[in-house]
Amino acid sequence: MTAGPITREERALRASRAFEHLPQPLDALVLFDDQYILYYAGFAFFPTERPVALVITREGERTLFVPRLEREHAQQTGEAEQVVDYPEFPGRPHPMQHLGDLLARLGLASAAIGVDHDGYPSVMGYDGPALSTQLGNARIVRVSRALDHQMALKSPAELELIRESARWGAYAHRLLQDATHAGANEHEVEAHATREATAAMTAALGPSYRGQNRWISGATALYRGQIGPNSALPHAMTTGATFQTGDVLVTGAGAAVWGYISELERTMFVGEASAEQQRYFQHMLNLQDIAFEALKPGKTCASVDEAVRAYFGEHQLNAHWRHHVGHSLGQRIHESPFLDIGDERILEPGMVLSVEPGLYVPGLGGFRHSDTILITETGMELLTDYPRDLESLTLPAQVHA
Template sequence: MTLPAAPIGAAPISQTERAQRAREAFDHLSAPADALVLFDDQFIFYYSGFAIFPTERPIALLITRDGERTLFVPRLEREHAQQTSEAEHVVDYPEFPGRTHPAKHLAELLTRQGLDSARIGVDHDGYPSVMGYDGPPLSVQLPQASVLRVSRDLDHQMSLKSQTEVALIRESARWGAHAHRLLQDYTRVGETETAAETRATAEATAAMTAELGAGYRGQNKWMSGAVALYRGQIGPNSALPHAMTTGAAFRPGDTLVTGAGAAVWGYISELERTMFVGEANAEQRRFFGHMLNLQDVAFEALKPGHTCAQVDEAVRAYYEREHLWDHWRHHVGHSLGQRIHESPFLDLGDDRLLEPGMVLSVEPGLYVPGLGGFRHSDTILITETGMEMLTDYPRDLDSLILPA
């Protein structure tokens, strides 16, 4: 198996860039705030570099207007936060629920910072319900403060990818394509999806970690290593956009829908392809052709200054023109980067403008009960003049027919 071409670069996000994000977060707010208190693990990683799996023990990141960052963590995370985060301060509490609830400890921290009557921007009004967590809202703990939801504003900042972020997503796409090639090679009649997925993912991950070196870290909760899989979209079940793995064996005539990507320093990409076991029949070819056309319509509409809604509307016009509504299930795509799904969304209900630096999936699909699903997904970058494909894998029918 030929390995992917030489890497463009896979350096992690620098401390300078993360610190700049924290300072500039306030510039993205639609209403002024004196401080931010963020509970979402993805925002915490984005601004401080602290990669965590959320549990019932609340974790929060406090950012003041000068960009100073304080991590609020349970005692068991103190050393982890001190060793791996870029926050200037780490403050810990004993345990959840504890004799004193963590929400009260957080309120006391904010009071010591002089923020008990401040304007505080939050992603959630207190730590959300995760793994059995139960606690009072921040607005109840600090009744004199003005607690403002700022998630949409910070999502906009996160959607505008830096050059380093784009380089990491390119690297993810490179290894996702390698994993997908292995998956395609190992998919054979009589083999199970689980065996093909496991073999392809293990080999691709080993190759990626060897090339990126001992310092490489995935740092992404949605994906581990270089991954290629089917998620149960085998044969008739490929007509279920979010099927789940059943361990099915491949059979001649199956329509297959894949998924691939890789975790590279917290960033991921999305690659999906529709494949066939043996020569495609007339109906499979017809729907495959429409699926390619739908994706091409979306590519043409992806330009700075267009709205997300305009992209979805252009694609919907094709469904209408070709009488394909019975096979429609979802919008065109979504932003991605740290999260497997981010905002904005390529949906007729999302009027946000496309801007240079946004990275999105493009994945309009067709779903035909009894026959299968037809969906390619590619990761693209909005540029100053249009879009650039970050994923690089054959889209044409002949390249995606497997031996029967």
């Protein structure tokens, strides 16, 4: 069966069950983050300076609050029980005053309200008052952490979309790898892989397919500038480099499937890796294997990072450490919890996380694989399927006609 969108019924159930995750009883939620709005009401949009909000009452009734130019969009694609619009930002009165009036009409002017922000955040030049100033005696409580916990526990339907994303991410990565050789250009190879993979995915998933994701469009495979010496920069930016023999390459691939994504990254070499590069590559594999072994339900996120950092210390590699082991993902490219020594949250079945410990050696290269995994009842399941070994990831130095 081809993976399809999250059903209206599932989104409605999420909205009503959100209150079960809160640390205290509240009367309603007012959410501004576009990812919460997509998660609970199915409305996918690009945030601008014009505030958009979702109001959810304890009974599960959802109201989308949007600027006038988004009204039809919200009515056609969103799943809220009602859509209320205001004229424009900054307007007169200000959109936050319109939202305060809406909450008063809903009987929430003096309610206990959970929010992700006390007002719309600063997006594209937005400036406005706090939501709390627009209400009478309402009590405002930040609840993002609780809602993130709900989002972290993926449903069977969400997992199927992530699995589908992983399949197409691997397909795009194979196209990227096959097209990469000394003398080729980063932009051209990325465009080829992304174009061909997206076309194949769109044909396979059918005309109703939608990506609905802010971070990835279609099926993509990229280098993001991590080529040669710049592979030692974990968040390099593309430069349009030409591949050369001896380059270390760090990739990234995934696909957007009805709002959900996966993460696949590999370290590759143009031509045979040097002995020193092979040594760091093997350390990287060892680090990822340690993380895989540590990922078990009931363990803390911190314990996974601690196990990996112990290997860094044991092998005198701390100078090449740059970041924690990984993070949750699903709708967002980064979600919580995080596989970091500062995150004591418990790993639970249904959580989906990236596993990407890396080593970065200035002048030599970066060494990072990333895989998407699912926490199961007994351990973890690898959702991404792509070779990890050195031989499979060594590209020919020359292309033979």
